[in-house]
Amino acid sequence: MPVIEFKKVEKYYGKFHALKNINLQVEKGEVVVVIGPSGSGKSTLIRTINGLEEIEEGQLLVNGYDLADKKTDLNQIRKDVGMVFQHFNLYDNKTVLENIMLAPKLVLKRNEAENKETALKLLESVGVSDKTASYPKQLSGGQKQRVAIARSLAMKPKALLFDEPTSALDPEMIDDVLNVMKAIAKEGMTMVVVTHEMGFAREVADRVVFMDNGEILENAQADEFFEAPKEERAKQFLSKIIKH
Amino acid sequence: MISVFQQHGQELLTGLENTILCSVIALFFSLIIGSTVAIFEVLPSKFLRIIGKIYIEVFRNIPLLVIGMFFYVVVPQYVFPMDGFTAGTIGLTLYTSSFIAETVRAGIQAVDGGQMEGARANGLSFMQAMWHIVLPQAFKYVIPPLGNQFINLVKNSSVLAFVAGFDLMYQGDMIASATFDTFNTYIAVGILYLIITLPLSYYMRYLEKKLA
């Protein structure tokens, strides 16, 4: 059974048709990179997966729960699906360590000692163990994003969603974050990543999804896609961002 | 004016006590009710949002005196008995809570939406995210306007005078009508109000600086 499965999903913002007939499966351990021009619906797509956006039609199954069903407990899904945002969204009123320990404590009722141990280990693995007592304000963008990734991992999720995790970072910090993401991918995490980092996509992605105008135009094995995209618009898009 | 304090010190003290007591009670409950209504207003549920909106519009737009009189004369007649102090304090609580609700709601909305989104995506429930993440940050924005609300609350507690609640203003009325020395009596009463409100406003300013 796929971890994430879209079946004929339609999404509207009022009259605006933001997602059109989306069909997509993400298998356990798979890394799917979503690319496409700005405004094509990438964020919307990824945000529907943990219920930050509602869908109007079709079925969206995450870990077997149907998100279109009003009875589905979204908190249950969010427990298992972490999300990393472009602008980090760390808790400004909490220290780095508290940021990581809060959800496991409140949601998973993890005991204090274990919670702290896990948190410290994660901070070490993302390379910010010297900042445990700092507040988000005091961190660089790259540090913030790595803390945010650690925060998601602390929930021991079954899948992780990334929405342009490096777009708000200074260039010299991008690699630090990408390296952390690569390491997570190697450990077998199921990941959906919206990004313009083609190097990362080539190296890590199993599959690439190309979106435009709310539609999935191409959904291909990563190596096939980068060798020769079938869609004309995907070709143009690729050539544009690779020139950069 | 000194003579007013000398001859009617006991009455003024009773008034001062009742004014402070009423203010403290009303402050406590209007904070709780006001914050709750503020949360109603930012809830995903449209029904509760409307309830919150109605609550605020009703109590904010009726004169305090009318609310106080309602609890003093209408409620005892049809529901259950209560004295003037209770009626006035309830009226003041409801009235103030509607302003506090507006203030706190504005504070909540001033907190970056990413905070709530991050918390929800992290697995926290709406209430957990509110309590642990959004409200503590909103509180910072809300301190200065809330301080004004508290000072207004103390001044507005003079509504008790109209429902025989034995507050400072009521005692002032009594003393003035017994001595006919309206001028000095109300000066004395005014000074006693200042004794409550001035430290409060200085404390608020101090808090504001500390949190900034």
Next chain:
Amino acid sequence: MKRLRKMLLVAGIFILGGLLGACSSSKTQSTWNEDKANNTITWGVKADTRLFGLMDVGTGQIKGFDIDVAKAVTKKILGAKGKAKFVQVTSKTRIPLLKNGNINAIIATMTITPDREKIVDFSKVYFAAGQSLLVKKGSSIKNVKDLNKAGTTVLAVKGSTSAVNIKKSAPNAKVLELEDYAQAFTALKSGQGQALTTDNGILFGIASENPGYHVVGGTFTNEPYGIAVDQGQTELKNKINKALSEMRKDGTYQKLLQKWFGNVAGFNLKEASQQ
């Protein structure tokens, strides 16, 4: 810097107090001369008291015995063209308004008392009221003695003599003072007290409109109503006294009394017209 600000603040308060104090003690000149010049007397009257001074919501005019007496006195003093101007007062506001010159005279169910005589001058008695009690029909309270029990609450109006009197006549009762008669009566209806006390004339006015309530126990104090002018306005006071005497002589007074109180059940006209 902080110290300085604090000092300025305190100084400000005292300066403010001093200024207000100075204003309040400045004396106006003879109001009678002003009245003569304007051909108008400005009266402070009640607007919430049936039979004495009550605002007619339809016309916006105040009507009652006090009003009619004031008009008659004005005509006697200033002649047929003399105008009576009316300003609404309550028991609480009437003396301050007289003192600061907003009104020339008070005719507002005001009892002549020694305390009040220290700060205003009264005319002769124009209505001999007495304090009484209004209770719900069927109430166990029959007279003022029944009030003198702990747990009994009596309602009165701020600034009136009735509150003071009841504290003397029934020291064990709790007295609550409200803003005006309408509020005091509403409080009685909603059970905030067991009896409403004030002058009989006023209570009869309320009872006439509210059949469930009646006046009990007769009068237990003498409340002679007088017209008040500010201290030292002797000329105006004398003119008013002369006018009142003339009214009694020519029958105007009796006609007015009959007009307002003739039909009030249980009301003693003779007692009220005592001088």
